[in-house]
Amino acid sequence: AELQARLQSWRNRKESSSHHSKKTNFSSDERYPMSVEPEEIQPIDPQRSMSPNKQREQREAQKGAAMDLIQQGVEHHQNGDFELAIRSFHEALKLQTLVYGGDHHHVAHTFSNIGSVYLRQGKLPEAQDALLKALDIKEQLRAKCQEEEEKQKIVISDVLNNLGNLAYLQGNYTKSMQFYRQNLREQRKRGMPDDDLANTLHNIGRLHVIRQEWDAASTILTQCKSVEEILYGPKSPKLADTLELIGYVHLTHKSYDNAMIAFSDALSIHQQNLGAVHENVATALINVAMVM
Numbered sequence: 001a002e003l004q005a006r007l008q009s010w011r012n013r014k015e016s017s018s019h020h021s022k023k024t025n026f027s028s029d030e031r032y033p034m035s036v037e038p039e040e041i042q043p044i045d046p047q048r049s050m051s052p053n054k055q056r057e058q059r060e061a062q063k064g065a066a067m068d069l070i071q072q073g074v075e076h077h078q079n080g081d082f083e084l085a086i087r088s089f090h091e092a093l094k095l096q097t098l099v100y101g102g103d104h105h106h107v108a109h110t111f112s113n114i115g116s117v118y119l120r121q122g123k124l125p126e127a128q129d130a131l132l133k134a135l136d137i138k139e140q141l142r143a144k145c146q147e148e149e150e151k152q153k154i155v156i157s158d159v160l161n162n163l164g165n166l167a168y169l170q171g172n173y174t175k176s177m178q179f180y181r182q183n184l185r186e187q188r189k190r191g192m193p194d195d196d197l198a199n200t201l202h203n204i205g206r207l208h209v210i211r212q213e214w215d216a217a218s219t220i221l222t223q224c225k226s227v228e229e230i231l232y233g234p235k236s237p238k239l240a241d242t243l244e245l246i247g248y249v250h251l252t253h254k255s256y257d258n259a260m261i262a263f264s265d266a267l268s269i270h271q272q273n274l275g276a277v278h279e280n281v282a283t284a285l286i287n288v289a290m291v292m
Contacts, residue, residue: 108137
């Protein structure tokens, strides 16, 4: 009973935080340089007589306007102006659909960006609709590829990550795990460890802890710790978050010495990065005290 109370206490503290480990991926393929404000461009009227050169010019103008709108949306998103970001992305989507059709990877990227912004706003139904559309388009494009190498050029990891985040926020941990696991398979095909891989391993490990799947949590969190040490070094706040999870797994296994090592290492990292007075330091102190 005491152990379950500790688990609930830990979950409440961690789940009320900013969830910085559940990174929202923002599609970057169309972060084009900013140019002049896009002028209003009329769609091509197929019934209207227009020379091929004029049609090409108008298509290129529409592509450029879509690029500018995407860049504006990215900047609005970075500045926290989410409504303006959504407006820019929707305007870009109209032009992209007109120029490329509805099953183009540019269209998929923009749907993914729209879903990312809605996710940041907490508008989960809207985020789900946009992200699923992005995933559907990319999977259809992959199905047309003959070679595996060509399929891997159509990246779906960002969409899978955000769908996993969305399901997590909805409390659907089973669905969240499915998306994270699918994302992990995608990322491991790349070979080299990177930030996205570390993020996914941490997300999976955290879900295993929440679901009290201790052995699975131990395995995946150990992998996460190794990747984070390679990527960030031994004093990274991200590593501290993983060490806290590992410490709690040890605690449930009554491996108190190992739990103390993990919690103490996490405390040391927090103190070095944040100083003596900080919420994360206080939480780390409580974790150490639980083992004593």
